[in-house]
Amino acid sequence: MITLRGVALSSSAADDLSSEQAYLTTLYERLDHLRDQADQRLRAILLEAGGTPQGRTQREATRSHYAEQLAQMNAVENGLCFGRLDFTAGEPRYIGRLGLAAPEHGRDPLLIDWRAPAARSFYLATAVSPDGVKRRRHLRTRGRTLTGIDDEVLDLEAGATGGREDVTGEAALLSALTANRTGRMRDIVETIQAEQDAVIRAGLNGALVVQGGPGTGKTAVALHRAAYLLYTYRSQLTKQGVLILGPNPTFLRYISQVLPSLAETGVLLATLGDMYPGVRARAVERPAAAAVKGRLAMLTVLERAVADWQTVPDDHVEVDHDGYPLRIERAMLEDARAVARRSGRPHNVARQLFVTEAIHALSLAIADKIGADPLGGDNLLSESDLAETRRELREDVDVQQALFEFWPVLTPRRVLRELLADPERLAAAAGDLTGEERALLLREHDAAWTPADVPLLDELAELLGVDDTLKARTAARERREAIEYAEGVLEIVEGSRSLDFEDDSEEEILSAIDVVDASAFAERHEVIDTRTAAERAAADRTWVFGHVIIDEAQELSPLAWRLLMRRCPSRSMTVVGDVAQTSELAGTTGWEQVFEPYVGQRWNLVELTVNYRTPAEVMAVAADVLAAVDPALQPPRSVRSAGVAPWSLRVPPAALPAEIIAAVRLEAAEAGDGRVGVLVPEALEPELGRHLVEAVPGAAAGEQPDLLNQVVLMTVRQAKGLEFDAVIVVEPDVIIAESPRGLSDLYVAVTRATRRLGVLHTGDLPKVLTALAG
Numbered sequence: 001m002i003t004l005r006g007v008a009l010s011s012s013a014a015d016d017l018s019s020e021q022a023y024l025t026t027l028y029e030r031l032d033h034l035r036d037q038a039d040q041r042l043r044a045i046l047l048e049a050g051g052t053p054q055g056r057t058q059r060e061a062t063r064s065h066y067a068e069q070l071a072q073m074n075a076v077e078n079g080l081c082f083g084r085l086d087f088t089a090g091e092p093r094y095i096g097r098l099g100l101a102a103p104e105h106g107r108d109p110l111l112i113d114w115r116a117p118a119a120r121s122f123y124l125a126t127a128v129s130p131d132g133v134k135r136r137r138h139l140r141t142r143g144r145t146l147t148g149i150d151d152e153v154l155d156l157e158a159g160a161t162g163g164r165e166d167v168t169g170e171a172a173l174l175s176a177l178t179a180n181r182t183g184r185m186r187d188i189v190e191t192i193q194a195e196q197d198a199v200i201r202a203g204l205n206g207a208l209v210v211q212g213g214p215g216t217g218k219t220a221v222a223l224h225r226a227a228y229l230l231y232t233y234r235s236q237l238t239k240q241g242v243l244i245l246g247p248n249p250t251f252l253r254y255i256s257q258v259l260p261s262l263a264e265t266g267v268l269l270a271t272l273g274d275m276y277p278g279v280r281a282r283a284v285e286r287p288a289a290a291a292v293k294g295r296l297a298m299l300t301v302l303e304r305a306v307a308d309w310q311t312v313p314d315d316h317v318e319v320d321h322d323g324y325p326l327r328i329e330r331a332m333l334e335d336a337r338a339v340a341r342r343s344g345r346p347h348n349v350a351r352q353l354f355v356t357e358a359i360h361a362l363s364l365a366i367a368d369k370i371g372a373d374p375l376g377g378d379n380l381l382s383e384s385d386l387a388e389t390r391r392e393l394r395e396d397v398d399v400q401q402a403l404f405e406f407w408p409v410l411t412p413r414r415v416l417r418e419l420l421a422d423p424e425r426l427a428a429a430a431g432d433l434t435g436e437e438r439a440l441l442l443r444e445h446d447a448a449w450t451p452a453d454v455p456l457l458d459e460l461a462e463l464l465g466v467d468d469t470l471k472a473r474t475a476a477r478e479r480r481e482a483i484e485y486a487e488g489v490l491e492i493v494e495g496s497r498s499l500d501f502e503d504d505s506e507e508e509i510l511s512a513i514d515v516v517d518a519s520a521f522a523e524r525h526e527v528i529d530t531r532t533a534a535e536r537a538a539a540d541r542t543w544v545f546g547h548v549i550i551d552e553a554q555e556l557s558p559l560a561w562r563l564l565m566r567r568c569p570s571r572s573m574t575v576v577g578d579v580a581q582t583s584e585l586a587g588t589t590g591w592e593q594v595f596e597p598y599v600g601q602r603w604n605l606v607e608l609t610v611n612y613r614t615p616a617e618v619m620a621v622a623a624d625v626l627a628a629v630d631p632a633l634q635p636p637r638s639v640r641s642a643g644v645a646p647w648s649l650r651v652p653p654a655a656l657p658a659e660i661i662a663a664v665r666l667e668a669a670e671a672g673d674g675r676v677g678v679l680v681p682e683a684l685e686p687e688l689g690r691h692l693v694e695a696v697p698g699a700a701a702g703e704q705p706d707l708l709n710q711v712v713l714m715t716v717r718q719a720k721g722l723e724f725d726a727v728i729v730v731e732p733d734v735i736i737a738e739s740p741r742g743l744s745d746l747y748v749a750v751t752r753a754t755r756r757l758g759v760l761h762t763g764d765l766p767k768v769l770t771a772l773a774g
């Protein structure tokens, strides 16, 4: 009998199960013990109060450390340990979602975190290069109970390789791939493949581009990479935060469980529409309008739009100054404007210069008038008289208002709203755009923000800048208010001071007032910011992230890239996407054009080549579509077949809604508790969605359908990055015709299926799908 750290192990299968169960039980006992310990420490800290500011900051750090530990231990309850490695020499290693140290000092850990270097062979060892590994074991569990074991013996001489050489952990992998989908992405930590592992564990620095066809695990890899980076570079990244950018809110919900299941939560998940604090840009607009907004040409448009707010009067304006009429001449304002513009400072910052120059010119004009020497000598006003005049002018509300009109303080939202709602403003600023392009941009003044507006708002924020004097004034006001509040508190303390001590008491009693003044009190009670880096980053436009991960990156416009690069000056980024799947007209079809302007040649490209989602039968259909997108592109190789042939059905146009419902019922029955996706052209989505939702209980459609429903109808654009057990593509020829990138859209549509694909059409099948007709 072999024993491992006190638990008996043996070789027969039944004994194996029971000894592994015993080991699992030991691990859970250890987890429970550590959890109790963290819980007790956390409670003790929560009961503490008072102390110095440093003491409180320290306490807050310890509190968040234990709270985080607790959250991590709770998150790994399911699937705590999923693997074991046996070596030709030495003790086995157990691999899990978290590392667990042995209770005794100096002993090997009970469980190794999957991200630790010591766990790596679990993902890389093969019979050809076993790296000392004799056997890889996958442990299947439900809750705390072991339900099965899959072994791979990595011993060529013994003739038992345990399966295919191109995948590791084949049995566990196939069981994960063929499992029904739930509407939420699952983590793949138990079955990461070698080419994926290389991406996940790549170093932190520099830009890494992961190009891969549909289903190659780009999203899964990106999320596991975030978990790996947080584990490996924890202190750096928890301070600066990690951003994961996804294409839309539905997609973010789809992936939302993956990082928590890996015990990582401090990551900001966002869409482009969330990247301007205070704006949730969710409105949908015409793709052609979004394409114009995403172009670099918009930079000039925005610059001009801002400059157009810096105006001068036709001749002059007159204001009342101290009871006298004061002429503000056009020339004065032109000169002041020229000086402010020449400074190259952002509009709101340069405003100070404009005002200073204008007031200087005005004071000279006043001096000319009231200080002129009747005998023709030097002006009679002294320097200090002039300074006094300037001060009076500066404080004169009428003068201020007049100057404000010619160089107003602006916000990005105001500038963009006015620009896009005012044909004249737009024509003046967007002279380089065609009339058609300008027409695409025009919209109502109160139109809701769209994701393509966000990079424009961000550019405007850069062009406008923040007037620091305003900021300083606000800060000063806030501090004054805090002190006033503190004075109030101290008055209450003073008022409630117990007075019933003996008059002759020798003892001096110190009250709060005696030891602390209001300003120190205000400082002491400044709220300690307990938000995570991710939370603070979400509220701060200028936040610089430690690492940025971008999914479906091919869809981003040049202006969106500028925004993201500003958030990541270190260029420590992971960019995943597929240039064959680009739908957005401003998206990219080549990574060079994205990165060249920012990092030259200093970026790395890795390709993922194996498709884990789409079975070979479906991929054969998709390959024809891809060849039509670009004959030079290669589809990824499917790792499995489903044994089901894709189907197509021609139906009369009037019967389309009913046929969809019939097909959905059929596919839903086949899928069991799996998911069915109906992918339709944009133009037909509202009507077909309504029909389906009325007829089929548990069906969802609309702007942000809940993927937990068994049946979901959506456009291809909405289905980006998602997957379903069965997919029904409706009217593929309309999907192709709807956009210049229609073929790519169809490629995306047919590659969403994990098992079954069907196509419903009212006209001829498009040529690219003729394989289906046979």
Ligand SMILES: Nc1ncnc2c1ncn2[C@@H]1O[C@H](COP(=O)(O)OP(=O)(O)OP(=O)(O)O)[C@@H](O)[C@H]1O
Binding pocket: 173, 176, 177, 186, 187, 188, 191, 192, 193, 196, 212, 213, 214, 215, 216, 217, 218, 219, 220, 221, 578, 581, 612, 613, 720, 721, 722, 723, 751
């Ligand atoms: N190593 C793996 N083990 C288990 N499942 C995997 C593995 N790699 C990928 N998958 C699964 O394959 C499916 C496709 O993965 P994912 O969505 O990450 O692909 P993708 O490359 O982002 O696809 P697309 O470009 O179409 O959005 C998911 O269900 C994912 O969980």
